Amino acid sequence: MQSRWDIGEPEKPTINEETEQLKSELLTLNMGPQHPATHGVLRIEIKTDSEIVAHAIPHLGYLHRCMEKHCENLDYRGVIPFFDRLDYLASMSQEHTYVMAVEKMLGTEVPRRAELIRIIVLEFQRIASHLMAFGTYALDLGAFSPFLYAFQDREEILRFFEELSGARLLYNYIWVGGVWNDLTDDQVEKMKSFLDRFEENTKTYHELVSMNQIFIQRTANVGVMSLQDCFDYGATGPVLRGAGYKWDLRKQAPYSLYSEFDFDVQVGVGEIGQVGDCWNRFIVRMREVGESIKILRQAFDKLEPGSIMGKVPKIIKLPKGEIYMKTECPRGELGVHLVSEDGGKTPYRLKVKSPCFTHTSMLPRVAPGQMIADFVATVGSIDIVLGEVDR
Amino acid sequence: MLNELASLINKNIPSAKAVASIPEDTKLDGSVTVETSSITEVAKFLRSNTEMPFNVLEVISGVDYLEFIEVNYMFAHFDVNNMRRVTLKVKVTDRVNGSVDTICRIYPAANWQERECFDMFGIKFNHHPDHRRILCPDDWEGFPLRKDYIAAKVYNTMELYPENKMNMADRDFIVRQDMIKKAQGEAATKA
Numbered sequence: 001m002q003s004r005w006d007i008g009e010p011e012k013p014t015i016n017e018e019t020e021q022l023k024s025e026l027l028t029l030n031m032g033p034q035h036p037a038t039h040g041v042l043r044i045e046i047k048t049d050s051e052i053v054a055h056a057i058p059h060l061g062y063l064h065r066c067m068e069k070h071c072e073n074l075d076y077r078g079v080i081p082f083f084d085r086l087d088y089l090a091s092m093s094q095e096h097t098y099v100m101a102v103e104k105m106l107g108t109e110v111p112r113r114a115e116l117i118r119i120i121v122l123e124f125q126r127i128a129s130h131l132m133a134f135g136t137y138a139l140d141l142g143a144f145s146p147f148l149y150a151f152q153d154r155e156e157i158l159r160f161f162e163e164l165s166g167a168r169l170l171y172n173y174i175w176v177g178g179v180w181n182d183l184t185d186d187q188v189e190k191m192k193s194f195l196d197r198f199e200e201n202t203k204t205y206h207e208l209v210s211m212n213q214i215f216i217q218r219t220a221n222v223g224v225m226s227l228q229d230c231f232d233y234g235a236t237g238p239v240l241r242g243a244g245y246k247w248d249l250r251k252q253a254p255y256s257l258y259s260e261f262d263f264d265v266q267v268g269v270g271e272i273g274q275v276g277d278c279w280n281r282f283i284v285r286m287r288e289v290g291e292s293i294k295i296l297r298q299a300f301d302k303l304e305p306g307s308i309m310g311k312v313p314k315i316i317k318l319p320k321g322e323i324y325m326k327t328e329c330p331r332g333e334l335g336v337h338l339v340s341e342d343g344g345k346t347p348y349r350l351k352v353k354s355p356c357f358t359h360t361s362m363l364p365r366v367a368p369g370q371m372i373a374d375f376v377a378t379v380g381s382i383d384i385v386l387g388e389v390d391r
Numbered sequence: 392m393l394n395e396l397a398s399l400i401n402k403n404i405p406s407a408k409a410v411a412s413i414p415e416d417t418k419l420d421g422s423v424t425v426e427t428s429s430i431t432e433v434a435k436f437l438r439s440n441t442e443m444p445f446n447v448l449e450v451i452s453g454v455d456y457l458e459f460i461e462v463n464y465m466f467a468h469f470d471v472n473n474m475r476r477v478t479l480k481v482k483v484t485d486r487v488n489g490s491v492d493t494i495c496r497i498y499p500a501a502n503w504q505e506r507e508c509f510d511m512f513g514i515k516f517n518h519h520p521d522h523r524r525i526l527c528p529d530d531w532e533g534f535p536l537r538k539d540y541i542a543a544k545v546y547n548t549m550e551l552y553p554e555n556k557m558n559m560a561d562r563d564f565i566v567r568q569d570m571i572k573k574a575q576g577e578a579a580t581k582a
Contacts, residue, residue, distance in 0.1 A: 061526040066535050068511075104418055231446045231469065234500035240469075247469055321419035324465055324478060326449075337452045337463065349536075351452035353465070361503040390526060 026054055029372075033062050039136060040386030044363070044379070046372070053375050056367035058360055063390040071350045076102050076316040077176060079347065084170040086352065087388040089132050092125040092161075093329040094388075095174040100255065101325035101336045102176050105318045113306035114178035115257045120191070120299050121164070121173065123292040127198075128157040129330035130285045130292075133383040137282060138209055140380035141218050146209050153201060156194055163187060177312035188300055195293055202289060210286055219282060220273030223366050223378030227276065233362045236355050237332025238288070239382055242268040242281030249328040261298050263291045278381035285383070317343050331355045331383055352391055356384040393421045396443055396477060400425065403440070404432045422463070422478040427491055430464075430481050434494040437466055437479075444468060445477065448498035451505060453512040455538045457574050459484045460512055462491055483514055486537075490515040511536035539574030 027050075032043035041062035047055040067086070071079045083098045084091040096118060103110065110118075135150030158168045164181055165173035173180050209215050225235065227243045240247050248265040250258040266287040268280025320342035326335040332355025339349040359382040367375055393411035400409040400423070407429040413421040425433050437445045445466035452463040464479040483489035493516040495501040505516040506525040513534035516522060524531065530547070533540050544551060 061524075061528065064526045066526075069535055069540075107418055232499045234447045234449055234498075245469070246471060252471060252474055319416055319419070321414050321416060322422075322454075322478075323418075323420050324476070333449075335450055335465070337450070337465070339454055349452075349454045351450065351463075353450035353452075357503065358500065361500065365499070 025049075031376075039380070039384055042360070042384070042386055042389070046367070046375070048372060051371050051373075053367045053370045053372060056364055056375065058363055060357075060360070060386075060390055063386045065391065067391050068350055068352065071347055073346060075345050076318070076347065079350065080175070081170065081172045084172060085387060086354070086391060087329065087331065087334075087356070087385045088169055089385055090125050090129040090330045091169060091171050092121045092174060093129075093327065094334060095171065096122060096256075097325060097327045097329070097334045097336050098338075099174050099176050100327065101323055101338045102316065102318070104325060105321070105323050105338065105340065106176070106312070106316065108177050108310050108312055110178055110310050111307040112257075113304060114308045114310070116299050116303050117179050117183050117308065118174060119256060119258070119261075120183070120296060120303075121161070121179075123296050123299070124157050124160065124191075126292050126330045127289050128154045130289050131157075133285055133330075134205065134209070134282075137380045137383070138215070140376055141215065143209070143212075143215070146205065149201070149205065149208070153198055156198075160187065160191060160194075175309070176316060178307070178309035182308050183303075188303065191296070192300060195296060199290075199293055202286070202293075206286065210283055216272055216279060218373075218377055219278035219381065222273075222278045222374045223370065223381060224274060224276045225362060225366055229362065229365060230276075233365065234358050235332070235362060236358070237328070237330070238281050238284045239332065239359055239362075241266065242276060242284045244268050244270070244275035244280075249326065249333060255327060260302070261295050263294050266291060278377050281381045315345060317345060326353070329355065331385065331388070332359065352388075354388045354391065356382075356386075356388045360384055360389055392475065393423055393477065397423050399440070399443055400433055400436065403436055404429055407433050409433075420478060422480050424480045424482070427481040427483060431492045431494055431497070433479065434464075434497045438497055443475070445475070446470075448494075448500045448504070449476075451501060451508050453508045453514065453536065455512060455536065457538055457570065460486065460489060460514060460537075462508060462514060464494075486513075488515070489513075490517050492517045493519040495519060510534070513537065537574075538570040541571065 026047045029046045029048050030043060031046055033041040043059040045057040045059060046053055067082045071082055079098060080095055083094040086094050131150040131154045135147035138146035161171060162168050165171040225239060225243055227245055230240045230243045244267050246265050246267050251265050266284050268275045268284050270280060273279045318340040320340060322339040324335060324337045326333045334355060335353030337351035338347055341348045366378055393413055397409040397411040400407050407425045409423050409425045411421065411423050445468045447467045447469050449465040449467050454461045454463065459482045462481050462483065466479060467476045468474055481491060483491060491514060493505055495505060503525060505519055506523060508514055509516060510524040510526050511534055532543060
């Protein structure tokens, strides 16, 4: 048991002793709600001592829609579009988590082809989301062109999704029991040729950004979230893996068909900077894109003709009970706590555990003692989407 | 696993009175229920014991059952070889002054999760270092995720959902009206 979390002892912010000596009157600075570096409407109240952050207090709720309450008034199928609007950059992954929770309570068998199509869209979504993270992070640090490169490739993925589901961002594509629309051979060919092109592009991105000296100086050894902090605050996804811990639900607790696929879990090893800093979190995302390409290629090979929809009753009624289901989304583990009453057509309670909410709660922990510009780099590196934080 | 954990908690903290509930339906999740007053002791034990440790608090989720409000703590152990997960429940029966001790000095993740639980269900967390609303504005009235919550008509002199601008037929939450009536009826009988 760590003595520092004992009852009665207040949580102490870690402030560098050198900076402590230079302390003067604190200035309050509001970062946001309309600030480009906060990726949405997040306000962070920063108490600064000249250039150095003494405290950072995030204020949430600017995008709060209380979707959990809305879901209590919708039938189980009607909830899916609401999940799209949580993390609007990775809608497929959000839908999938909820649908898996319903399917598990219902005991539905999902056809093999549907599972494979799901994995294909999930991994494409992961690539699209990580491309966005890569582009906007470079933008935060003052580099404009990587953003355009990232959007070029993301655009192609969104085109695939548009062909498949009819929508570019909010898909409502993964349904209880399967998927809405079948993938044609023509589309598969297009996707394969895109992957070949894209794999070449990722090498360019590594040269342009990851190994760029300016980028390294802005991110290496900045905003270190130690492994202990990650466990304390419950961090998951690239933040936890960036801290050097090999933890990926696709590998540790395989769901869907992920156990059949051969891929590695990428962790930050600290070849530049140290584990848990901004650069390592960034590089984990970039390398995960490569792993997603691996999974996609295997999924295309496994694809066989078949049904895309399992047997689902017309009106879904779940047994009385509860379930907590979590999957690995691009930003971390998304959890769904679904409580149903006997014979109810609507969820009795639906709680979403958002990875971004957890990661934002770590900001007050890492901020004290940082320069303001470094704090911007730290906020960017955890890749938050406010739709998911505020729900 | 849940039975083992419940007996382990009872052995070390007799006041916790842990009871494991395992549903017959194997698709559903089981849980362990403990006494509300012993939650800090139990959390401390879960984090520090060596037999069955839980190093991460994932989420705190409240559920309003009208007779009582349940607080669900989802603990997990992030260990590659030995992963486990448990739902720990405590019950709060007082809807007005119901309170639970905070565990945010044992699991710092609880800090914001407890704030959210307070924001949505109105459960007070004793000794919390920063006990404020988190998602709703500070001057918001009522606790939105309670089953007997009635959405405010006016906020800060602004009219919410003006009828001439909204299609109220679509937004009428008919389904839960029964819940609201039930809760109000209970409150009336108690008073």
